[in-house]
Ligand code: HEM
C-alpha cells in the first residue's frame with residue numbers, strides 16, 4: 001500500500017549530512033521559538049486538539065524514537081505503515097476541526113461586515129465544489145506531513161529542512177484511495193481543447209488543468225519546511241510588508257512614454273487567463289483577521305489558522321491618519337500534489353494554465369455551458385438600445401457578486417469572476433465576446449449546415465489563436481524585447497512552428513504568479529478609468545489614448561493605499577499584499593532566484609551592485625537583516641531594466657521561462673503544424689494578420705480610427721489609420737474556413 005522509507009534509509013541520509021545537521025538544529029530551535037504574529041495556528045490546534053483526536057501521536061514515546069541514532073542501523077525496522085496511516089487519520093481530523101473552528105468564528109460574529117463592500121466581495125469569493133474538495137484534501141495531507149515531521153523530529157537531531165529533504169528523496173506515496181489517489185484521466189482524441197485543460201498533454205493529461213498545483217522552479221522557504229510563513233535567516237520576523245511597500249515603492253506614478261493603458265489591460269487579461277490564486281474562505285463566509293475596522297489585529301484565539309494579516313505601524317504615512325493598524329489577508333488555497341505524496345504545501349491554480357481564452361469561455365464545464373447561447377455557436381450576450389453589438393450578460397445574483405450602489409449597475413458574467421474588478425477589464429472581455437460571436441456568425445454563413453457545437457468550437461479555436469497571436473506577436477516583444485523572444489526560441493515563426501514538446505510542463509510557475517508577473521502592478525496608471533457614464537466606444541477610445549504608468553518601483557496610491565476602498569476612505573495595499581502573498585506561497589528568496597537565473601548568488605548586499613543601484617542597495621540593507629532574506633517581489637522590483645524590457649534580469653528570466661512553457665508545452669498552440677487539429681496554411685496565414693487594432697475595429701460601432709500598434713501611444717511613427725484601411729490594419733478573411741458541404745463531421 002505504501003512505499004515506506006525504512007529507518008535505515010533515513011539514518012543513512014541523516015548520517016551522510018550529519019555535520020550540516022548540527023548547525024541546522026540550532027536554527028530549528030530558533031524557529032520553534034519565534035513564531036510570533038505571523039504563525040499559523042498550528043500550535044494552538046495541536047496543543048488543544050491533538051491529545052483528544054490523536055492519542056497515538058500525542059504520546060511522548062516515539063514509535064521511531066531511536067530512528068536517528070547513527071549506530072546499529074541494521075537492527076532498525078521500517079517506519080511503520082501504521083504511523084503513516086495514523087498521521088493521515090489525524091491530519092484529517094485536525095484539518096476538519098480547523099475548518100469547523102473557522103465556521104464557528106464567523107458565526108460568532110468575527111466576519112467582514114465592516115469592510116467596504118468591494119473588499120468584502122474580494123475576500124468572500126466562493127470556491128466551486130470540486131476546488132473546495134481538493135483544497136480540503138490538501139489541508140489533510142499538509143497536516144499529516146506536519147504530524148509526521150513532529151513525530152520524527154521530536155526526539156532527535158533533525159530539523160524541518162532535513163525532514164523535507166528526506167521526504168524529497170524518499171517520497172512517501174499515499175496510495176490509500178480513501179485518503180488520496182492520483183487523478184486518473186481518460187482522454188478521447190478530440191480535435192478541440194477540453195474546457196478544463198485536461199488531455200492537452202497526452203502523456204501527462206493532468207498538466208495545465210484547472211485545479212493543478214502551481215509548478216516550482218525553486219525550493220520553497222516555508223519556515224517549517226512545510227507550510228509556515230517564512231522567517232529571516234536569523235529566525236526573526238522578515239521585515240513588515242507594509243513598511244517595505246512605503247519605503248521602497250513610493251507613491252509617485254510616472255507615465256510611460258510609449259505604452260498605452262490598453263497594454264496594461266491586456267496584461268491583466270492574460271494574467272486572468274493563465275492563473276487564479278483563490279483565497280481560503282469558510283462555509284459561513286470570508287475570513288476576518290483584523291478587528292472590525294482595521295483598528296488592530298484579532299487576538300490569536302479568534303484568528304482563523306489561514307490568517308496572515310499585514311500589521312501597520314502607528315506612524316504609517318497613510319493609514320496612520322485613519323488609525324488603521326491591520327490589513328486583512330488570507331492564505332491562498334492549496335492543492336494536493338499530483339502524486340498525492342506527503343510534502344510541503346503547493347498552491348492551486350483554479351483556472352487552466354494554458355493561454356486558452358479560459359477567462360472568456362470558463363475553466364469548468366458548468367460555467368462554459370452557462371455562457372453559451374446554444375444557438376449558432378454563439379456566446380450569450382445582451383442587447384442595449386442604440387448599439388448594434390452585444391454586451392456581457394449579467395450574473396443571476398448581482399448583489400452577491402458585485403459591489404453595487406443600485407441594482408441597475410452592471411455586474412457581468414464571464415468565464416472569470418474577476419471581470420468586475422474594473423470597467424476597462426470588462427471592456428476587454430466585451431470586445432472578445434463580440435469577436436467570438438462575429439466569428440461564429442461568419443462561419444455559420446460560410447457553412448450553413450454546421451451544428452451549434454461545431455460553430456462554437458471552431459469560433460473558440462479562432463479566438464484563442466487570435467489571443468495567442470496578439471500576445472506573442474505584439475505584446476511580449478513590446479514589453480520584454482525581441483531579444484528575449486529570440487533567446488527563448490519563441491519568436492513568431494513564418495508560418496508553422498514545430499517546437500511542441502510533451503515533456504515541457506505548461507503549468508504556471510509559482511514564482512511567476514505570486515512574484516514576477518505581479519511587478520506589472522506598477523504599470524497600473526493612477527486614474528483607473530471608472531466612468532460608467534461613458535459609452536463603450538468612448539472607453540475603448542480612451543484606453544488606446546491614455547498612457548500606462550512606467551514599469552518601476554513607483555506605484556499609484558490607487559493600488560498601494562486605496563485598493564477596493566469603494567465608499568470608504570481607505571483600502572488595501574496591493575504591493576504589501578504581493579510581498580505577503582509571495583511569503584504565503586513560500587517562494588524562495590530573491591537571492592535563490594538570482595542564482596537560478598544565472599546571476600552570482602550575493603553574499604553581501606554590495607554583491608547586488610551589478611543589478612541594483614547603490615541607493616536601493618542602501619535602502620534594502622537598512623530594511624533586511626541579511627541579503628538572503630530579501631523577498632523575490634522586492635529584490636526583483638529593485639533591479640535595473642534589462643535592455644529592451646520593462647523588467648530587470650531576474651523577473652525577466654522568470655517571465656520568459658513562463659511564456660516559453662506556455663507556448664512549447666501547449667499541444668494546441670495556434671501555429672503548431674502537422675497535427676490533426678492544425679490550421680491549414682491558408683487559415684494560419686489569415687490568423688497571423690490579426691492585431692489588437694483590428695480587434696478594436698471589428699468589434700466597436702463608432703471607433704473609426706486606431707493607431708496600428710494599439711499597445712503603443714499614437715505618434716508620427718505609430719499613426720492612426722482608418723479601420724477601413726485593410727492594408728494598414730489587415731483584416732482576417734475567414735473564407736479559408738469554408739468547407740465542402742459533405743465535410744460536416746470532421
Ligand atoms: C487595474 C489594474 C489591476 C488591479 C486592480 C489588480 C488587482 C489585483 C488583485 C486584488 C490581486 C489579488 C491579490 C492577492 O490576493 O494576492 C491581483 C493579483 C494578480 N495580479 Fe493584478 N491587478 C491589476 C492589474 C494587473 C496587471 C496589469 C498585471 C500583469 C500584467 C497583474 C498581475 C497579477 C497577477 C499575476 C496576480 C496573481 C494572480 C491572481 O490570483 O489573480 N495585475 N491583482
Ligand SMILES: [Ca+2]
Nearest residue numbers: 273352354358
Ligand atoms: Ca487559461
